[in-house]
Amino acid sequence: MISVDDTVKFHFDVDGENFSSAGEASIIMKKSLRQLGFPQNVIRRVTIAMYEGEINMVIHANGGQADVEISPDEIKIVLEDSGPGIADVDLAMQEGYSTAKDNIRALGFGAGMGLPNMKKYTDSMEIETEIGVGTKITMTVKT
Amino acid sequence: MKIKEIESMLDASFLCGEERCEEEIFSACGSDMMSDVLAYVEDQGVLLTGLVNTQVVRTAGMMDIRCVVFVRSKRPTLEMIELAEEYGIVLMSTANRMFEACGKLYEAGLRGHEQPGDESGDICG
Ligand SMILES: Nc1ncnc2c1ncn2[C@@H]1O[C@H](COP(=O)(O)OP(=O)(O)OP(=O)(O)O)[C@@H](O)[C@H]1O
Numbered sequence A: 001m002i003s004v005d006d007t008v009k010f011h012f013d014v015d016g017e018n019f020s021s022a023g024e025a026s027i028i029m030k031k032s033l034r035q036l037g038f039p040q041n042v043i044r045r046v047t048i049a050m051y052e053g054e055i056n057m058v059i060h061a062n063g064g065q066a067d068v069e070i071s072p073d074e075i076k077i078v079l080e081d082s083g084p085g086i087a088d089v090d091l092a093m094q095e096g097y098s099t100a101k102d103n104i105r106a107l108g109f110g111a112g113m114g115l116p117n118m119k120k121y122t123d124s125m126e127i128e129t130e131i132g133v134g135t136k137i138t139m140t141v142k143t
Numbered sequence B: 001m002k003i004k005e006i007e008s009m010l011d012a013s014f015l016c017g018e019e020r021c022e023e024e025i026f027s028a029c030g031s032d033m034m035s036d037v038l039a040y041v042e043d044q045g046v047l048l049t050g051l052v053n054t055q056v057v058r059t060a061g062m063m064d065i066r067c068v069v070f071v072r073s074k075r076p077t078l079e080m081i082e083l084a085e086e087y088g089i090v091l092m093s094t095a096n097r098m099f100e101a102c103g104k105l106y107e108a109g110l111r112g113h114e115q116p117g118d119e120s121g122d123i124c125g
C-alpha cells in the first residue's frame, strides 16, 4: 500500500448490505493514522468524517468505495458510490435535514447531522452528485 | 468521576471492561442518535444510550469514549461486547431510564463538554 513517493494510499470497499460492519474502514484508518504518528485531533477529525461518509453510503446508497491518501501535509478522503444521488445538496448540508425513514432512525441514524459533521471536521469538502448515477465526496484534513 | 462510581450511582452492572473501573471520566453525553454523539468533541467521556447495535460501540470507538451505559436494562449483543473489548471500552447496563440516569450523574457533578465558543443546541452540550 505504500507508493514510491511520500504518499500512502488506502482503498476500501464499503459493503452496502451489512449495516453492522459499516465503519470498519474508518476504524482501520484510525489505527493506521495512529501508527503513522499523527496527532490525536487530526486522527479524530479524519475518522469521524470518514465514518459519517461510510454510514451514509451504507444507509443511503447501498455501499461504495472509500479511498484515503495520506501525504505529509494533508489527508484526502474520497467516498464514491453509485447510489441515488443527492437532489438538493444545499438542503442536504443543513443540520437536521434527513430523508431517512423510521427504520434508519431506529438504528440511531437519520438525525441529519452527518454531512454537517463531515464539513465541520474537515478543512475542505466537495460533493459531486448526479441523480440516478451516484455521489462522490472529497474531503481533506490538513495535518 | 471514576467509572466504578458511575456503576454504583446508577446501580449498573458491568458487561465488559470491569478491570478499567478505576479510570476517570470527565464528561457525559446522552443520546440515541449516533450523529449527535459524533458532533460532540470532548474525550474521555461516558455515553448513555438506549440504542443497542454495533454502531453504538463503533461510534464510541471513533470518539474515544471510555464507557457506554445502556439505559432501561438494555443488553448489548455478544458482537458488541467483543468489539468493545477490542476497542478498550467499558460497557454497563442500568435499569434507570435515560432522564434519571443523566440526572443522577449531573447531580454528582458530571457535565457535558465545556468548550469555549462551543455552539449551542447540541444534545450532548
Ligand atoms: N451518499 C449518499 N447518497 C445519497 N443520498 C445521500 C448520501 N449521503 C447523504 N445523502 C442524503 O443527504 C441527507 C443528509 O445526510 P446526513 O448525513 O447529513 O444526514 P442523515 O444521514 O440523514 O442522518 P445522520 O447522518 O444524522 O445519521 C440524507 O438524509 C440523504 O437524503
Ligand SMILES: [Mg+2]
Pocket (backbone or CB within 6 Å): A052, A055, A056, A109, A110, A113, A114, A115, B035
Ligand atoms: Mg448521515
